[in-house]
Amino acid sequence: MKCGVCVTPGQFEIITAEKPETAPEGWVLLDNCAVGICGTDYHIFEGKHPFLNYPRVIGHELSGTVAEDAHGWSKGDLVVINPYVACGTCRACRRGKPNCCYNIEVFGVHRDGGLCDRLAVPAGNLYSAEGLTKVEAAMVEFLAIGAHAVRRSEIAADDRVLVTGAGPIGIGTALFAQLQGAEVHLLDKSRTRLDFVSSKLNVANCHLVGEGLLTGDLAEGFDTVFDATGSVAAIQAGFALVAHGGSYVLVSVVKDDITFADPEFHKREMRLIGSRNALKVDFESVIEALRTRKIDGSKLCSEQLSLEDLAIRLPELASNRDTLIKAVVTL
Structure with a gap:
């Protein structure tokens, strides 16, 4: 073979x-x-x-x-x-x-x-x-990674959520966060990719890196931030995007050490969560979402x-x- x-x-x-x-x-x-x-x-x-x-x-x-x-x-x-x-x-x-x-x-x-x-x-x-x-x-497997991260995050329907990185894992995470009823935002450095996600996958709140995200209604940050970038610099920058009392979920994995300011981490009483792979329940939830067309696999x-x-x-x-x-x- x-x-x-x-x-x-x-x-x-x-x-x-x-x-x-x-x-x-x-x-x-x-x-x-x-x-x-x-x-x-x-x-x-x-x-x-x-x-x-x-x-x-x-x-x-x-x-x-x-x-x-x-x-x-x-x-x-x-x-x-x-x-x-x-x-x-x-x-x-x-x-x-x-x-x-x-x-x-x-x-x-x-x-x-x-x-x-x-x-x-x-x-x-x-x-x-x-x-x-x-x-x-x-x-199913790559979508299950996002589904697992969302389940571990324990987000609520009224939470404001940011997913950094609009690759397949980030997109899957955003889609399952939306199914939970959260207000989902997506951050990426590619306008082309963000335009696709906005127009084809109905993720309305898309932001380009460098455009000043923490302004207006978003000034206090996000209840939950998911990193799906695979970038050390992006992961470290993500700590500042978490609202006080919020959670930071690291979905991507990198070889290098990650550093953050301890005073900033503690004053937020931030939860830092690692999310690895997925469980049977996550695979089954993805299969059901695809089968019932809550998620349109053909667009992915x-x-x-x-x-x-x-x-x-x-x-x-x-x-x-x-x-x-x-x-x-x-x-």
């Missing part, structure tokens, strides 16, 4: 590997259908991911069909794949938080991912994608391409994402 591999930073190749015909005990064989290419994959290609060893088959935003009957699944069932393989025995897992398992292995990061024809996945990591297209099912997929196309265009996609929301490889 063909596999898309980041051999080293800046080097992506299609290689041939043996197609698995058996799965470990408790796992299910899947024929992969579609793979979303996300910021993590671009960071891997660029050598910016903090938790990765090369070479690596990338791809963790996955949909597939069951290759053979197993563990209650029938051959041909379309499924969404939760790519976070938890140990089940560490303290986090025992407390119902497998998303931050001490020994976690994420497909496409800690172990080879799904940019290939076939993959074995733990049976408990599969969720029915009935009612979704194969491409929609491949976009910028383009579909083949594995061969990706090998040619990955440098371009990684370097120029101004107009790109989500590229999906169909297999």
Whole structure:
């Protein structure tokens, strides 16, 4: 079978590997259908991911069909794949938080991912994608990241919320904050991206970096700020955007240390929340939102391409994402 591999930073190749015909005990064989290419994959290609060893088959935003009957699944069932393989025995897992398992292995990061024809996945990591297209099912994981962050934030319907970073994760976060009834604002440095989000996804309050956000009614800041930028400078600047009594949720991950002024942090009685990956409840809420068209998945997929196309265009996609929301490889 063909596999898309980041051999080293800046080097992506299609290689041939043996197609698995058996799965470990408790796992299910899947024929992969579609793979979303996300910021993590671009960071891997660029050598910016903090938790990765090369070479690596990338791809963790996955949909597939069951290759053979197993563990209650029938051959041909379309499924969404939760790519976070938890140990089940560490303290986090025992407390119902497998998303931050001490020994976690994420497909496409800690172990080879799904940019290939076939993959074995733990049976408990599969969720029915009935009612979704194969491409929609491949976009569930990135939306679940935002849904998880919103759920952790405990925002209320009358809260004023700011999401910094209008990439796929930030957009997903904004959409699920809107579903909670919050007044949602989005901040980004790309006018093109903000115009898309405003016109196509109905996020009305879009702000361009550098335009003086904390003025007028917004002078006291936001009840909850979500960072989805992947930028150290943006994360550090975000502390000043949190209102007194508010919360700051760090959704993106960076390699570097983050610093902030302790007096400013304390006078706000600010909550600082890390949000990592997602849980089953988040995947299920995203699947339901897509199935019922509360979120229109068709507007999130910028383009579909083949594995061969990706090998040619990955440098371009990684370097120029101004107009790109989500590229999906169909297999």
